[in-house]
């Protein structure tokens with residue numbers, strides 16, 4: 642079950658957090674992993690860990706928001722069975738706390754970054770007879786988290802983009818889904834707390850943990866397990882869907 646043997650998986654932001662966990666698990670399940678990362682050192686660490694576990698992985702230093710850089714990477718990755726658009730950044734602020742520059746920055750990475758990888762990957766998938774795409778959304782797109790105007794908008798765009806792609810490429814045997822995590826304990830969350838709540842880190846960590854009905858944050862490995870299922874052949878009947886992984890956040 643859930644073997645990715647002989648599959649090539651491109652994962653953006655595989656140097657940290659959820660992307661790192663997905664990279665490690667996909668490699669363990671037999672995929673050759675291609676990591677596109679801004680942070681070359683972080684990518685190198687994930688790749689070293691994959692190789693130490695007997696897996697196969699390659700790293701490409703690139704900023705997903707820059708189309709030329711992304712197209713260059715995909716010239717080197719000749720076969721793409723799986724694309725995971727995971728790289729993302731956050732911004733804290735309501736509409737009034739969001740400048741045009743903030744909006745552009747979040748959109749360029751979270752939305753245009755995913756578009757750039759899709760634009761490069763889909764022709765390769767079509768030529769290859771099909772493929773699977775997984776785009777990382779967020780519960781912010783579903784419930785509109787307080788003070789995350791630009792971030793919530795960007796994740797809403799990811800959901801609409803995914804539906805559009807799922808519909809347009811059905812006949813090409815390409816599936817496309819999204820995952821919507823609530824808080825998952827990653828460097829993304831630690832950085833957010835350090836930046837916005839200096840001196841109150843422990844209090845905020847506790848508060849964020851308790852804000853999930855289940856009483857804790859998610860683990861990157863738990864998101865990776867769902868990603869593995871959705872990208873495996875066993876999920877062949879699933880496309881155009883969003884999967885919240887949220888400790889009960891949305892419904893309880």
Ligand code: NAD
Nearest residue numbers: 654656657658659679704705727728729779824825827829
């Ligand atoms: P993280 O910050 O731990 O890791 C993100 C990785 O993406 C980093 O290694 C970073 O270098 C890379 N990256 C950022 N900008 C990039 C760019 N322009 N080009 C290439 N690489 C870039 O984050 P995470 O918590 O693992 O989050 C991963 C994804 O999951 C994001 O899309 C995020 O929005 C989403 N998400 C996270 C949470 C959470 O609570 N952690 C919740 C919901 C959704």
